[in-house]
Every structure is written in structure tokens, then in C-alpha cells.
Amino acid sequence: MLSNKPMIIAHRGAKGMAPENTLAAFRLGLSQGCEGIELDVHLTADEEIVVCHDMTLNRTTNGKGLIAKKSLSEIKTYDAGLWFGDEFKGETVPTLDEVFDLVPDSIMINVEIKNSYDGRMEHKLVEFLRRRNRLNNVIVSSFDHKCVRRIKQMESEAKIGLLYQSKLLDPTAYARSFDVEVYSLHPYFQMLDAEDVLKATESGLYVYPYTANEVNDLLHLTGFGVSGIITDFPGRLKDLLQTQDS
Ligand code: G3P
Ligand code: MG
Numbered sequence: 001m002l003s004n005k006p007m008i009i010a011h012r013g014a015k016g017m018a019p020e021n022t023l024a025a026f027r028l029g030l031s032q033g034c035e036g037i038e039l040d041v042h043l044t045a046d047e048e049i050v051v052c053h054d055m056t057l058n059r060t061t062n063g064k065g066l067i068a069k070k071s072l073s074e075i076k077t078y079d080a081g082l083w084f085g086d087e088f089k090g091e092t093v094p095t096l097d098e099v100f101d102l103v104p105d106s107i108m109i110n111v112e113i114k115n116s117y118d119g120r121m122e123h124k125l126v127e128f129l130r131r132r133n134r135l136n137n138v139i140v141s142s143f144d145h146k147c148v149r150r151i152k153q154m155e156s157e158a159k160i161g162l163l164y165q166s167k168l169l170d171p172t173a174y175a176r177s178f179d180v181e182v183y184s185l186h187p188y189f190q191m192l193d194a195e196d197v198l199k200a201t202e203s204g205l206y207v208y209p210y211t212a213n214e215v216n217d218l219l220h221l222t223g224f225g226v227s228g229i230i231t232d233f234p235g236r237l238k239d240l241l242q243t244q245d246s
């Protein structure tokens with residue numbers, strides 16, 4: 001089922017107005033009416049799945065170093081909100097469990113795998129999604145297409161999405177060339193055209209471009225009939241779609 005109205009997907013939470021990939025950012029996205037959230041995951045030294053964009057803590061916390069070299073308990077001692085604003089002091093790097101506890105089942109969660117960690121992430125994530133019983137409303141995406149293919153091979157119920165940054169000749173043909181079912185395309189928004197969207201949606205693929213924030217771009221993509229838009233400003237997209245309705 002493909003609808004005309006794009007799903008509002010909060011990129012790393014409402015990243016434009018709160019520190020990315022924190023519970024505060026996800027809460028804000030939900031309060032602004034998002035219907036999905038996008039987040040990025042890494043593995044700690046003790047193999048916990050945590051939500052962070054970069055491989056290191058340097059940019060988004062007051063800690064330093066590789067996530068993969070630190071235990072969860074050490075990572076939890078660092079502040080992940082202060083860099084964005086004093087009012088976010090006390091935010092920490094959340095575990096994936098904490099985000100799933102916060103986000104209602106009705107909200108789609110797009111888990112972007114940043115690193116396979118030699119295949120360990122795929123195993124941990126599949127185990128996690130089975131335990132949380134949330135396979136039906138989660139999309140696992142990655143720029144590493146072999147990685148998401150492994151996810152689908154391990155768990156046939158998983159929905160997988162292909163992230164890409166280039167202008168592909170025929171994204172639908174590419175997705176359909178996989179020996180497993182691909183659920184969605186996640187193109188960089190400037191690399192998408194109306195023909196790509198039409199062909200993909202007619203073939204049953206969902207199309208979720210990232211990361212569009214400007215009103216003109218949001219309108220443009222909505223006009224293409226995309227399935228959803230990954231945005232740092234979910235409230236802005238919500239207002240725009242409401243204006244179109246009235
Ligand atoms: O999943 C869409 C988008 O988040 C991909 O790029 O760098 O923002 O994680 P990035
Ligand atoms: Mg991402």
C-alpha cells in the first residue's frame with residue numbers, strides 16, 4: 001500500500017532542534033507529530049547496541065574515543081546534550097532498548113547500521129528485534145548493502161532498506177536484482193527524480209529520501225509521491241502537509 005502523503009520521519013530525532021540521537025530528540029520528534037524516527041547504531045566493547053551517528057564520542061558527547069573500545073557503563077558517564085545547549089544537560093547516549101521503550105509501537109523505527117563490526121552487529125540486531133517483537137514496524141537500512149542482505153537472510157520477517165548517495169541508473173532494477181526481498185529505497189534526496197519514484201512505488205518499493213529540510217525541497221519530494229521524508233524538522237513537514245490539506 002503506497003499513500004500520497006509522505007510519512008514524516010524524524011532524522012536522528014528532531015535533530016534540527018535537539019541533540020541528535022538522544023531521547024530528548026526522539027521525544028521532540030514525537031511531540032511534533034512524526035510517524036517514524038531514524039537513528040544510527042554502533043556496538044560498544046561489551047556488545048551493547050547504542051544510538052550514535054559517529055564511530056567516536058568526540059563530536060556529540062563530552063567524552064572521547066571509539067564507541068567500540070568503551071563499555072556501556074563508561075559511555076553512560078558522558079553527557080550527550082550539553083554540546084547542543086544547556087537545557088539538554090544530562091542527556092546520555094541511549095541504548096537501542098531505551099529508544100524502543102520510549103517510542104510507541106505505532107511509530108516506524110528506521111535503524112541505520114553504520115558499521116557491521118565483522119558481522120556482529122547483524123547478529124545482535126536480529127536478536128534484539130526478535131526479543132522486542134518489533135520486526136513489523138522497523139526498517140533496517142545501511143549504505144552497506146551486503147550487511148542488510150545478511151539481516152534479511154538471517155530473519156525473513158525483517159524489512160531492509162538500501163541507502164545510497166549516487167544517481168543510480170535504475171534503482172528499482174538494482175533493488176530487484178537482490179536474491180532477498182528489499183523493502184525500501186533510501187536515496188540522498190537530491191539524487192531522486194519523479195521517474196525513479198514512480199518506477200519504485202509501482203514495483204512495490206517504498207521510497208524514503210534523506211535528509212530534506214528546506215520547504216522547497218519538502219514540497220518537491222511530496223510532489224514526487226515519495227513514501228516518506230527523513231527530515232531534521234518533522235514539525236515543519238507536518239505544518240506543510242497540513243497547509244496542503246486545508
Ligand atoms: O538514514 C538516512 C541518513 O541518516 C543517512 O545519512 O549520515 O545522516 O546517517 P546520515
Ligand atoms: Mg542515519
